[in-house]
Amino acid sequence: MNTYQFKQTGGGNYASLRATWPFAKLTVNETQLSLNISLCTLHFRPADLISIEPSDSGGIRINHTVNNYRTPVIFKSFGDARELMEQIARTGFLNNKSALPPDVEANILNLQAQGGFAIKLPAIILIIIGWNAILLPNFYRVIVLKQDQYFHTGPRLSSVYMILICLGLIFIAPFRELILKEGRTLDDVKLFVCFILALCIATLIISSIIPTMAA
Template sequence: MYEIEETGGAKIGLAQATWPFVKLQVNKNVLRLNASILGNLYFRPSDIISIEPSSLFSGAGIKINHRVNGYSTKVVFLTSGSRDLITRIASTGFLNNTDPIPVEVEEEIVKYQSSGSFPMRWPAVIVFAIIWNLLFLGDQLGYFGNADNNAPIGTGAQLALAFAFFFALITLLSEPFSRLILKEGRKTKEIRSFLFFMMLITGFMFMMISVIPI
């Protein structure tokens, strides 16, 4: 089956992901927009109202107008050459496909659409945010013994960064842990690029903070 694949960025609602964290895949049965932590969006041909070049305000790319209730109405894939990309999407047969979708493909689409675009469980996100903020707050309140030196960062910041780093690492490596973090049926590979980026940033910041004299 002929399929196209393009790497770029995305705007979904008010959130934005930059290149190269978003992948667009299209064949005649399904359009997938994997925007990592922002979501993995699946569309049938019948879900699409139109695909058009996005406005300058939204960023260069294509705007996917759709009728999926659980998704944001604003879905934009950011890339150069929007008209050429629309032509390539049309060449897959997706836009004009009225044939029945294979059962296994339909089941996958239903699974992803029913769980919404955001791949993580909200309780896990809330717990992460609470721990992250409490560790930073600990520096300001002197819980880690650095309240008297007016340092803006200290042990609490280091612990917060280490926590975020290992949170991402364990999510990547441990399937039981990832099941606690991700919605049912979602896979770690959907947010792998985000997790690697999170480890890179937090690891770098941890090393920088560690060498700052406090």
Template sequence: MFEIEETGGAYIGSGQATWPFAKLLVNKNELRLNASILGNLYFRPSDIISIELFSAVFTSGIKINHRVNGYSEKVVFLTSGSRDLIKRITDIGFLNNNSVLPAAVEAEIAKYQSIGSFPLKWSAVIVFVVIWNFLLLGDLLGFFGNNDNHTVMSFGGQLAPAFAFLFALAIIISAPFSRLVLKNGHKAKDIKSFLFFLMAITGFIFIMVSLISH
């Protein structure tokens, strides 16, 4: 089946994914916007009210007006070729497709829409934030016996990014841990670009803090 695949950025609600953390895939039967950690959104042709041009300061794209309960009202794919992209989506037959979708496609869309776009379980997010803050502030609060060290450039400042790095790595390489952290139906590959970015940032921070503290 002929498909459109584009890489760009996205707005979903108040969140923004910059290039290249958003991918748009469109064929005759479905439109999928994967904005990594912001969400993985699936649409049938009948879910779409309209697709229109979107413009903001220094950026442009297409705004997807939809009727899916549970998705943010603001869904935008950011790309420089927005006018041409709308034409291509129209030409591919997605917007005018009134036929019954294949059972497998309908089931996939219904599954993803029912679990919501945000891929992580909120319990996992809360646990991550609590552990991150505990490790980052451990030295300042004297948890690690460094009462005279009032800086995050110390033991806790090393543990926090190391924890975040290993947390992201575990989602990628461990299927059981991935199932524990991600909502049912979501896969690590859906947020792999964000996880690699998180590992790069926290790995760099760990190295820099280690060098500074020594």
């Protein structure tokens, strides 16, 4: 059995989704190839792949037969595409014709059936509704009622709202189970969630400092 596992951080494309470095991660072992791009994670068995080839836009293109996954699937790294393909071949994944362990096979098929996106659709809808419920009243006050003192209130409250969601995803397992699809883990969204967390903290700090400096 080949125990070599290859991991590479880079950028990637999935359908219309584009992610730059370091928001894509390729992980390959003998039984599975996984590609995480932002909030999407794609899982492939050896039998799911038609081919892996150099992409015109740089990196590698993964041609597959999974019905629930869209195309194109592209992973980009700073290294040479052919060297990347050699590392993948070294894992034994490309030439693996053996039957996968039943638990591995069942897990991959279950994840494929859910599609690539890691977060439940109802959770996304509720998060967006909450975001709008915070921002829209503030916009009404500032734009319609001309109450300029509330100009920074919306960014502050919306930042706190997203900070709490991000912290919940990172540290609270029951909350994470409500947000993520079955079988998905923090690793599927951690990098993107940490980026949003840092962005919201920066927004909160800036929106708190500017009024003080202007006073």
